[in-house]
Amino acid sequence: MVAKVGSKSLWDNGSICGKKFNITCTGETNKYLLHPCTGKYVVVKIVDYCPECYDDATTFHLHEKAFETISLLYAFDVKIDYVQIK
Template sequence: MPALRIYSGILVIMSLLSIGSSDNGIGTINDPPYLPSACFGYQDMGVMIAAANEDLYQGGAVCGKYFQVTCTGGTNLGTPHPCTSTPTITVMITDLCPPPGCQGNLDLSEESFSMIADPNAGGIQISYQQ
């Protein structure tokens, strides 16, 4: 039985670590209109939304999931210090990046991007987690 307790303990630790882990990538800005979307068609899901690149989209499995997104810095494509004083937001994935696809990992609505970074930046370094 001690082996079972150790195994159970390892599983608990692994699940806790996966909850708190985040990925790093690029966030870009998506100008309206946001409809139709690949996940919800013409249903309006508000403005705190994002489109995912094909890797994150996973054939629609990520539709309706919430991601916490934090601006961590500039991409050297625009504004050198784009992050705002409130650099973290939560967005719902509502779409797949439109062709030819994202220039990053998440294409944030103009409204959500503006909350965490200067929209003139166009693209930012982000960390994100579900």
């Protein structure tokens, strides 16, 4: 699966492009949806930068299928942990 980086500092002029990350949902960002996480993880490859992703407010912009793997799709935005895979 693929993803875009929403963080300008993490994008670092494209140095992260092509790298893989293990991403897990850790919780909600919306107080009305208390348990959005599925308990699963997803591995994504960074393919682009997402300038419309609010500059550092969004770490990763996941493809819909990747997001649906870690969270309820209608959650829209969740807290995550991520680890680069070497």
